[in-house]
Amino acid sequence: MSKEYVTVIGLEVHAELNTQSKIYCSCKNSFGAEVNTQCCPVCMGMPGTLPTLNEQVVASAVKMGYALNCTINPVSKQDRKNYFYPDLPKAYQISQFDIPLCENGYVDIWVDGKEKRIGVTRIHIEEDAGKLIHDNSFAGSLVDFNRCGVPLIEIVSEPDLRSSKEAKAYLDTIKAIVQYIDVSDAKMQEGSIRCDINVSVMEKGSDTFGTRVEMKNVNTFSGAVRAIEYEAARQIAVLEQGGTIEQETRRWDDQKGQNFLLRSKEDAHDYRYFPEPDLQTIVLEESYLSQIKDSIPELPNKKFVRYLADYDLPEDDASLLVASVEKSAFFETLVAFGDVKPKSISNWILGDISRIMNETGKSLDELEIDAKALDALLLMIDQKKISNSAGKTVFEEMLKTKASPEEIVKEKGLLQISDTDALQEIVDQILAANQKSVDDYRNGKTNALGFLVGQCMKASKGKGNPAMMKEMLLSYLENQ
């Protein structure tokens, strides 16, 4: 390759909102129901029916607008986008054209150890289409209207992304935010979050964007990465061969790892947008808007950066914690006590607590963990009054009985033994009983040490200070 190129990416993310009812009728907004059982004359586009706008759709879109630092248009409208397709019963989609609910925002994403700000052009509300079912055993296609009228927000980014990695970080951030503020389940496998991708390439150092190509049918974020890399390479190859890029729409086939021309610029749809005459103006009062604005919590992308800076957490810990509203809130409660190192708290939340949540299927709230009691427990571990493994036993007991950690430790005699003589006695016993492990270690099988520590812990009924016993074992194994 003779020249260097920069990839320019803009994304249009569609997220289905998690409202009770659909956007323009009272049908249930649900996934996975039997075909055509979540429909009514309105969402099936029957003659004479009229749409009525769901207030929660507006509230959720505005919430997302504030989360992405947008200006909210207090007066906006809806428009019809006209085209024929069997999954679109009215042959028009009610969307927003020139006056979306939210405009001119941004979101900060984390790439390669630093923050990058990505512009958000607009967020608008619209209705989802139905689903076509293709079955090769049958000559036609089947139409399921259940998804018709499921509320969507479309989040359009500025062409500020410069790599597939940035695009992935942007998508992950958007997903985390919609889940965090609870406007969408954002389940990729259910198609409740999807995206269209605009890609162009330009020579490095240029400030003129190349011709952009739109890619549709990108259903996963990892697919987005592949699609962007494929398309950028395709465009560069065309340019390198002296060709030009045509403005066109291409369809991504994730299985084949290729995209295919869907329509050229000449065949581009003429959607004939015009104001939806069946709906009136959306007018939002200032008090309503400020109420929604005030309800926006600190968002995961900002929390993440703060956790790195303030608590010195590894990126993995920080991203796992902020991905959950509950876990990050619980983390912050414990950190606020100031008794235990943030990393120790993070280990507990991401380790045992998350494991128990998974096993029981309960939320943190449902587990009814007393933060103050947990803090006391962690402090005991931190101060080596009890061992980490004893801590786990205490914690499980706490969940069961709601007793305080001090009581449990006392009752079960779990206070850690740090008395050198007592520990040496145990170590000696174990060494004597496990000559084979001693030989193994000395023959280079160093993992025998772990086994011996484990045996010592067992012999001390979990109360021995493992670090001290390990030292004692090592000094024997290495020296005698």
Added chain:
Amino acid sequence: MEMDLKRLAKLSKLRFTEEEEKKFQGEMEKIVEMVEKLPDLDASGPLIDPDSPMELRKDVAEKKFNRDELLKNAPQVQAGCVVVPKVVEE
């Protein structure tokens, strides 16, 4: 006045024989001439009426229709779905 009848027909999913096309072209041109009598006025700015705010619907789900009723009028139904000629997914 320039009216590309073929393009309009395609957009509207209508098809005409050549004869019909000739007839419609003539008729449509006269109609367009009639609607060109709009006054000369400033038509800039968005089309929006802030004076008629809309009442929004409460987010409550309810089920009022069953599938059989809704598909009763469909020309072709199979497995609880409406049938259309095979299409390639967009």
Added chain:
Amino acid sequence: MELYQLTAWELHQKLTTKECSAKEITQSVLGRIEQKEKEIGAYLTLTPDDALAQAKAVDQKLASEEPLSPLAGIPIAIKDNICTKGVKTTCASKILSNFVPPYDATVMEKLNGTDCVYLGKLNMDEFAMGSSTETSFFQKTHNPHNTEYVPGGSSGGSAAAVSAGEAVLALGSDTGGSIRQPSAYCGTVGLKPTYGTVSRYGLVAFASSLDQIGPIGRSVKDVALLYSAICGKDEKDTTSVRRDYPDFAKEIVPSVKGMTIGLSDEYFGEGVSDEVKSAVMKAVDALKEQGAKVVSVSLPSTDQTLAAYYIIASAEASSNLARFDGVKYGYRTKEYASLDEMYEKTRSEGFGDEVKRRIMLGTYVLSSGYYDAYYKKAKFTQKMIQEAFRNAFSSCDLILTPTAPDTAFKIGENIHDQVKMYMNDILTVTVNIAGLPALSVPCGFDTKGLPIGLQMIGPKFSEGLLFNAAACYEELLGGFSAFSALK
């Protein structure tokens, strides 16, 4: 006097005093249908058995001394673009020829509560596009005054049925004059209500921002009764207006004393026939004698208004009628190899020429490159027209115009000249563009013996005032029934 010749209010009196039964009323009207329908052709669907059953239920209520609504037992017919649960609703189109809605329009739900009797569904121009009821896929409807003539349109079946005594009252719909112009042609009273006062839910949309359902009857009081029954805020139609709606029929005071009538030269221009002009001016003079003042008002050119109307109405129609694609309901072509072929053949075979022209016009004015010059400009023209009416109503209470430039024309006379056909709407479309209420009442006959219509236009929500003025004129003429073809 036969029962079918009476007004709803008169029939209500007879019912409550037990001078006749609901069954007798329904039988009288069904008999009249039997006698006249062959030559008139007003109905697309008749439901006589249901009608008799409903009448029987009213008689039972009457027998058990239950209070009756004024419309109880009154035979009413419905334009075939209003959805009726379980009864075919075709819009007089091949494409909906087999459509049976699983739901009632809101106006039907409201009427169900009045215990009125439904006779059936009425012919119309296909999808309400037309001024003569000749674009119906199924049949022509004939003017009861002279069957060689059109009844007007698009609610031609509604006006013809009421005029001929084949219904006591009817519902029509009015997008550009479709209630008023056939009322004028058939000699009935027709109201196009203020936009937003009657729910459009269940009215198969032609032009959403202009369509209104309204009543047609043989007296002002009857029209007020039916209007009172169907108006009101509907949660299912966000364009319907929340406000206090009075009992219009009860509140009628037949007087124009102190009212100021506005007249605009624009509405008495060269296209308007001399006979029509003089009949309307005679009515104005009569009202003047009753104490009304007359002033002249300035209104925008009717040519400009007609242009804006056809652009807006067709644009919306092109989108509203896109759903008729052979997928979910209605007609589907028999042979096709692909989706596009199915769409194109279904729609080309299913729609008539007039509907196709409107769809193409609407598609044209919305298409890329033309939107600003046509659709957007038309919407701004609409704003200008609305403003002009606001100004006009600052100096008068109501505006009188002819309803149509001339009386009914012969069947087939205008069918091949669309622009000439569209000129029929030139005096009525303004009202829809401005969202105003207007009433058409008879004001005489021409030399051919065809009725002439007088249009009364008021500011938004002034239906009460229009009823008062019209009732005053009605008294002067000794009732409007004489303009119907009841003999």
